[in-house]
Amino acid sequence: MDSLVAAAHVKAEGVQLISLAVDYGQRTRVELDAARSLASWLESLEHVELAVDLRAVGGSALTAEIAVPKGKSASEGIPVTYVPARNTLLLALALGLAEARGADAMVIGANQIDYSGYPDCRPEFLDAFDELARVGTKAGVEGRPPKILAPLLHLSKAEIVARGLALDVPFRETVSCYDPDGSGAACGACDSCALRRAGFDAAGVKDPTRYTNR
Amino acid sequence: MDSLVAAAHVKAEGVQLISLAVDYGQRTRVELDAARSLASWLESLEHVELAVDLRAVGGSALTAEIAVPKGKSASEGIPVTYVPARNTLLLALALGLAEARGADAMVIGANQIDYSGYPDCRPEFLDAFDELARVGTKAGVEGRPPKILAPLLHLSKAEIVARGLALDVPFRETVSCYDPDGSGAACGACDSCALRRAGFDAAGVKDPTRYTNR
Numbered sequence: 001m002d003s004l005v006a007a008a009h010v011k012a013e014g015v016q017l018i019s020l021a022v023d024y025g026q027r028t029r030v031e032l033d034a035a036r037s038l039a040s041w042l043e044s045l046e047h048v049e050l051a052v053d054l055r056a057v058g059g060s061a062l063t064a065e066i067a068v069p070k071g072k073s074a075s076e077g078i079p080v081t082y083v084p085a086r087n088t089l090l091l092a093l094a095l096g097l098a099e100a101r102g103a104d105a106m107v108i109g110a111n112q113i114d115y116s117g118y119p120d121c122r123p124e125f126l127d128a129f130d131e132l133a134r135v136g137t138k139a140g141v142e143g144r145p146p147k148i149l150a151p152l153l154h155l156s157k158a159e160i161v162a163r164g165l166a167l168d169v170p171f172r173e174t175v176s177c178y179d180p181d182g183s184g185a186a187c188g189a190c191d192s193c194a195l196r197r198a199g200f201d202a203a204g205v206k207d208p209t210r211y212t213n214r
Numbered sequence: 215m216d217s218l219v220a221a222a223h224v225k226a227e228g229v230q231l232i233s234l235a236v237d238y239g240q241r242t243r244v245e246l247d248a249a250r251s252l253a254s255w256l257e258s259l260e261h262v263e264l265a266v267d268l269r270a271v272g273g274s275a276l277t278a279e280i281a282v283p284k285g286k287s288a289s290e291g292i293p294v295t296y297v298p299a300r301n302t303l304l305l306a307l308a309l310g311l312a313e314a315r316g317a318d319a320m321v322i323g324a325n326q327i328d329y330s331g332y333p334d335c336r337p338e339f340l341d342a343f344d345e346l347a348r349v350g351t352k353a354g355v356e357g358r359p360p361k362i363l364a365p366l367l368h369l370s371k372a373e374i375v376a377r378g379l380a381l382d383v384p385f386r387e388t389v390s391c392y393d394p395d396g397s398g399a400a401c402g403a404c405d406s407c408a409l410r411r412a413g414f415d416a417a418g419v420k421d422p423t424r425y426t427n428r
Contacts, residue, residue: 052266052307059314078352085310088350092306093266096299100273125350132346136302136339138292 001174001196002109002152003035005164007042009151010107012167018101019044020094024086025055026062030184031175041170046101050093059084061178068179070189078117079191081178087120091129091148098146099139111152111160126150157199165205172208185212215388215410216323216366217249219378221256223365224321226381232315233258234308238300239269240276244398245389255384260315264307273298275392282393284403292331293405295392301334305343305362312360313353325366325374340364371413379419386422399426 011017019042021035032049039047058064060083068081087110094106110121119125126148133147134140152160164171176196177186186193188211200207225231233256235249246263253261272278274297282295301324308320324335333339340362347361348354366374378385390410391400400407402425414421 048270050266050268050270052264054264054310056262056264057307057311057314059310078355082352083310084313084353085306085347085351088309088346089303089306092299092303093271095302096268096273096297097271099298100271119352119355120350122349125346128342128346128349132302132339132342133299135336135342136334137299138296138333141292141333 001164001169001171001176002111002160004038004042004109004169004171004174005160005167006107006109006150006152007038008167008169009163010105010149011042015105017042017044017107018097018103019047020097021047021049022090022093023049023051023053024063024083024089025053026083030180033184034173034175037173038170041173048097052089052093054083054086054089057084060086068187068190070179070187078119081191082118085120087118087125088129095133095137095146099137102139103146104144105147105149107149107151109152110150111155111157113154113156123150123153126153156202157195158202161199161203161205165203172210174209176209181212185210187212215378215383215385215390216325216374218252218256218323218383218385218388219374219381220321220323220364220366221252222381222383223377224319224363225256229319231256231258231321232311232317233261234311235261235263236304236307237263237265237267238277238297238303239267240297244394247398248387248389251387252384255387262311266303266307268297268300268303271298274300282401282404284393284401292333295405296332299334301332301339302343309347309351309360313351316353317360318358319361319363321363321365323366324364325369325371327368327370337364337367340367370416371409372416375413375417375419379417386424388423390423395426399424401426 019039054063061068061080062083098106112122133145176192178190178192179187186209233253268277275282275294276297312320347359353359390406392404392406393401400423
């Protein structure tokens with residue numbers, strides 16, 4: 001939902017989008033189907049799907065045989081769902097695509113208020129990546145590096161819900177759950193479900209997600 | 215050959231290695247076979263192979279239907295063999311693997327003397343990536359970010375050849391050519407072949423690579 005709201009926010013400012021979905025071996029393959037459908041809603045010029053199987057790397061509950069924790073409402077420290085260097089990798093792929101297409105920017109749904117446990121969602125990480133893109137690409141050397149846009153960076157989950165509602169995004173099609181069942185229904189109990197649910201509750205609206213547990 | 219000499223250099227200092235080969239859709243698939251064989255020579259603890267097909271991104275003679283230039287002995291500006299954000303992506307994958315395995319460092323064969331046309335082989339790029347790893351990983355937040363080691367950064371190609379000879383590396387197994395034939399023989403005419411050949415010539419030794427053109 002964060003990616004969708006971030007993209008819709010930028011689109012509402014008149015920007016044309018190219019969408020990128022990455023299959024990194026995550027449990028939530030249903031994400032990739034959702035991304036294709038949402039790319040269509042966003043009227044993306046092009047939807048690119050890349051695969052890199054991080055199960056050979058492991059080290060996370062999302063990519064290895066480590067259980068996704070249930071029933072904790074907020075993470076303490078860095079959670080086991082942290083995928084080593086995940087956003088560095090996602091942004092590296094986005095940077096290559098942006099450079100190959102001559103795009104001005106890369107949009108990311110990172111937000112630090114409710115996800116402070118993830119080091120790669122913080123402003124200092126995004127700033128460091130901007131510097132990397134500036135010195136490490138042909139586009140950067142030529143004075144036009146693709147820059148990161150993170151329009152949700154300082155919003156709470158409730159504010160992201162409100163922003164999405166204002167933009168009329170199809171929240172029912174988004175996937176937040178770290179551990180959905182075979183039909184794509186959300187577990188309702190992992191950190192990501194808990195955070196999403198709390199966000200909708202705080203915004204005072206019903207979450208249209210289909211949950212197995214309620 | 216740069217990756218091998220860099221790895222052998224670090225190994226000679228007593229470091230244990232994990233090797234990573236990335237199939238990014240490059241023309242030179244024979245590189246991947248060579249990497250497996252060289253991992254064995256390097257006594258790698260583990261050889262990890264990851265695939266991410268950058269042909270969907272394109273924008274380079276190595277990943278798209280763009281001809282590899284032949285007959286130029288040195289690149290002017292940034293060559294068409296530049297793959298958008300390639301080293302950012304390779305280091306992102308290496309960073310995730312290093313973090314997942316608890317490794318202290320990532321070794322890269324980048325050298326800027328003979329490759330100044332590639333922005334992502336420069337010291338400022340490597341410094342920016344170190345900063346990214348420091349702020350963007352769990353390991354970094356905990357005060358032990360994997361750091362980049364680039365032992366060849368300030369060496370010429372001839373010096374790299376000399377370093378490799380001193381370390382007795384199997385140069386005959388390395389692949390430098392951007393456009394090898396089906397049997398794995400080097401074309402002898404692309405930038406990378408020309409640079410390699412000039413390096414061996416300057417070092418005063420014969421290059422054991424098998425070339426189709428001489």
